[in-house]
Amino acid sequence: MRTRLSLSVRGKRLLRELRRLRDEREMSPEDVARQLGWHKTKLYRIERGESRLILDDLDELLELYGVRSPERESLFQLGKDAWKRGWWLAYRDLYQGESFFVMENDAAKISVYAPNLLPGLLQTEEYARASIQAMHATGDVEEMARQLAVRIERQGILARENPPEVLAVLDEVVLRRAVLDEGVHYGQLSRLIELNQTPNITIQVIPFSSGVYMGQEGQFTIFEFPDAEDAPVAYQEGLFGDVYVEDSTDVARYTLAAARFREVALDASASTEFIRGLLKETG
Structure with a gap:
């Protein structure tokens, strides 16, 4: 849908x-x-x-x-x-629409299930810059700079007086796939450890030893809102466009996949120790 x-x-x-x-x-x-x-x-x-x-x-x-x-x-x-104008409207030429930014801005809870890529909300500026450069189609310097500005601006929601609750479930491959600069990779892993000590942020890792699990084939986000009458929305980004899912039956499928993610993931404390182990390997 x-x-x-x-x-x-x-x-x-x-x-x-x-x-x-x-x-x-x-x-x-x-x-x-x-x-x-x-x-x-x-x-x-x-x-x-x-x-x-x-x-x-x-x-x-x-x-x-x-x-x-x-x-x-x-x-x-x-x-x-x-209908207040959001900061993201200055960058609307870069994206298909403002829906994602509106939902991320308004959400009380943001749950990201990431088998492939590190979520933008968790990225350091250096890591974000390196990943944008690696994945950009044309290499347009000005456009890449604006994409970086958007990614950093989005993280402003984490510094609010009442920030949203953020849950990020990351596959081990996300943590091991390094950018070219080892120092940037080390800094990103260190940042994840810091974020996992923040009251409103929970990071969980799915180690390779967990095997294959439901939802592994695609990255998605579930937004939940302060008012119970505002139903959750699932979001999945794809090569040929973004998909926003509101139908309760369809959202339930994403919720089931999310539960399977969490079942095979380490808890937050064990995930922090896991990332510390990766830091030692990197250092």
């Missing part, structure tokens, strides 16, 4: 609340459009997130639905926050 999620979690929550208010008043979208003098398709597009809801229109809707304080102020604040 391929979707494009451009709304923030706050925006989706606002639209859900507006649909609830309309349903409680037993009004159809056509009823609302007629009373507000809107085109009959306008509310359909707003409620589906296909058209931006400006604050004047939100004010009209809340007035029609008879919403009073403090609920009115709460919904109006959601409206102000829903």
Whole structure:
């Protein structure tokens, strides 16, 4: 299932609340459009997130639905926050869309299952630079510099006052596949040990001795959000495009693969010791 999620979690929550208010008043979208003098398709597009809801229109809707304080102020604040421009828009020419950045920015928990590549959130700047240079298709220096800036900017969520919980389950191959500079590789392994001591970050390693396991064929991320009504979203990056999965049945398959990852992984403490062993080999 391929979707494009451009709304923030706050925006989706606002639209859900507006649909609830309309349903409680037993009004159809056509009823609302007629009373507000809107085109009959306008509310359909707003409620589906296909058209931006400006604050004047939100004010009209809340007035029609008879919403009073403090609920009115709460919904109006959601409206102000829903379509805020994110830092990533300055780099939108590099990527297919802003969906990934929106979800990563809004998530309460980010779980990354990595059988092949080290997740960008965990990379040192030096490692990120080396990996971007190695994997870039054209070698365009300016474009690689901008990709590096994006990767480092993303890590800003880890320095927030209330950062998201991050779980990263890494295959041993991810840790052993070094960039060309051994010093950079050593620094990256050291950084992973530091991160695993951080309260909101858990890093687990799947050693080669665990054998083949479910989910090994592809890297994926599961985003979970603060509001229980905002269902988890699974994300998988591919050579021919990104896939965002929202359907509960499909997300359940990713959740099962995630559980299999964790079953064969070392716990956080043992994983730290494992990485220390790799450091000794590298040093």
